[in-house]
Amino acid sequence: MVNNAAVLDRAFHALADPTRRSIVDRLSRGPASVKELAEPLPMSLAAVVQHVQALEGSGLVSSEKVGRVRTCRLEPSALAAVERWAADCRTTWQARLDRLGDHLAESAKTNPKKK
Amino acid sequence: MVNNAAVLDRAFHALADPTRRSIVDRLSRGPASVKELAEPLPMSLAAVVQHVQALEGSGLVSSEKVGRVRTCRLEPSALAAVERWAADCRTTWQARLDRLGDHLAESAKTNPKKK
DNA sequence: AGATTAGTAAAGCATTTACTTGACTGTCCT
DNA sequence: AGGACAGTCAAGTAAATGCTTTACTAATCT
Numbered sequence: 001m002v003n004n005a006a007v008l009d010r011a012f013h014a015l016a017d018p019t020r021r022s023i024v025d026r027l028s029r030g031p032a033s034v035k036e037l038a039e040p041l042p043m044s045l046a047a048v049v050q051h052v053q054a055l056e057g058s059g060l061v062s063s064e065k066v067g068r069v070r071t072c073r074l075e076p077s078a079l080a081a082v083e084r085w086a087a088d089c090r091t092t093w094q095a096r097l098d099r100l101g102d103h104l105a106e107s108a109k110t111n112p113k114k115k
Numbered sequence: 116m117v118n119n120a121a122v123l124d125r126a127f128h129a130l131a132d133p134t135r136r137s138i139v140d141r142l143s144r145g146p147a148s149v150k151e152l153a154e155p156l157p158m159s160l161a162a163v164v165q166h167v168q169a170l171e172g173s174g175l176v177s178s179e180k181v182g183r184v185r186t187c188r189l190e191p192s193a194l195a196a197v198e199r200w201a202a203d204c205r206t207t208w209q210a211r212l213d214r215l216g217d218h219l220a221e222s223a224k225t226n227p228k229k230k
Numbered sequence: 231a232g233a234t235t236a237g238t239a240a241a242g243c244a245t246t247t248a249c250t251t252g253a254c255t256g257t258c259c260t
Numbered sequence: 261a262g263g264a265c266a267g268t269c270a271a272g273t274a275a276a277t278g279c280t281t282t283a284c285t286a287a288t289c290t
Binding site: 132134158159161162165166182183184 | 277278279280281285286287288
């Protein structure tokens with residue numbers, strides 16, 4: 001949990017780009033070559049390579065080159081870190097609301113009708 | 116689910132910045148004025164205002180101004196959208212792995228020791 | 231009334247980003 | 261061997277980003 005902040009930083013930064021998010025989405029359905037990833041995208045192969053490099057640097061994706069084709073696969077742990085951060089924020093917020101509700105209910109019981 | 120993509124886009128973009136993420140983190144522990152949000156941050160108040168505006172535009176935060184102080188609070192639905200997207204990716208990936216495992220186990224049973 | 235406080239708006243600036251194109255390197259197919 | 265294929269590297273560019281400073285407004289305190 002020490003360098004977790006750096007992981008989160010890189011992951012969120014990588015996911016901020018819609019192209020990269022669509023690549024992650026595609027990879028969740030199975031590994032793919034860079035060429036395959038580029039297929040549906042309206043940009044040059046070189047641009048896609050750059051996105052893949054960004055994703056790899058963030059830990060969201062890993063890849064391996066065999067022959068002349070580089071196969072990319074999703075690395076779910078970085079994705080889990082993102083998920084966990086968002087969930088933590090939400091549940092902390094929720095817990096606070098619950099405490100607030102309890103407190104109000106309690107003071108209403110001992111001190112009813114006070115404005 | 117139609118304009119959900121736009122929501123996700125704005126939310127991830129907003130969360131890509133570490134300062135904004137720390138603001139969200141702070142707000143998960145309860146509402147705060149812009150001044151309070153700025154307190155621990157190494158930048159001018161004007162800069163923090165800009166971050167708050169970005170967060171508000173993304174739907175992650177809402178705010179209300181009473182008197183001269185603007186109070187910000189977390190808006191958990193946008194955060195939930197982020198959480199859900201990441202979870203969807205991960206579970207899709209996991210489901211694919213499971214199917215793969217089943218398939219391999221099955222073919223090993225009917226076709227053992229094949230190279 | 232006058233001074234401080236909280237926030238806003240606008241303009242400017244350095245850096246980063248998301249591309250492009252062009253040249254190049256290996257690998258695979260006939 | 262020769263050509264197409266998959267990817268890489270480098271340089272350049274236009275736009276976006278994260279600040280700053282200055283000047284301002286409106287609310288609150290003394």
